[in-house]
Structure formats: C-alpha cells, structure tokens
Amino acid sequence: MNKIVLIILAILLPPVAVFLKSGVGKDLIINIILSCLFFIPGVLHALWLITK
Incomplete structure (x- = not known):
C-alpha cells in the first residue's frame, strides 16, 4: 500500500493504519490501547510503525 495513504490514515485513524501495515497482532493491540x-501516543506509534 502507498506510504502516503498510510501516513494520512495514521494521523486520522491510527489503529486502521497499523492493521493495514502489520495485520492483527501485538502492534495492533498496543496501538488500540x-x-x-x-x-497522540497512538498516532506516534502508528507513524513509527509505518516509517520503520
């Protein structure tokens, strides 16, 4: 998926962006919490996962 779309999703809906990037797993659970x-920490976590 396009990184720019994922970054926009990470700012608006962080758990959705994490789900699209890494699927269901510990990263998604951490981001939802x-x-x-x-x-803001959810947004930062999502951006970190997408750009890493």
Whole structure:
C-alpha cells in the first residue's frame, strides 16, 4: 500500500493504519490501547510503525 495513504490514515485513524501495515497482532493491540488512553501516543506509534 502507498506510504502516503498510510501516513494520512495514521494521523486520522491510527489503529486502521497499523492493521493495514502489520495485520492483527501485538502492534495492533498496543496501538488500540494507546489510542484509547490518549490519541497522540497512538498516532506516534502508528507513524513509527509505518516509517520503520
């Protein structure tokens, strides 16, 4: 998938971007928890996963 689309999704809907990048797994669970607690850490985690 195009990285620019994933980055835009990571900013708007971080768990969706993580799911599209790495599927169902520990990264998705971590991102959902981070996004539920505070939105910004979820965005940062998603951006980190996409750009790594």
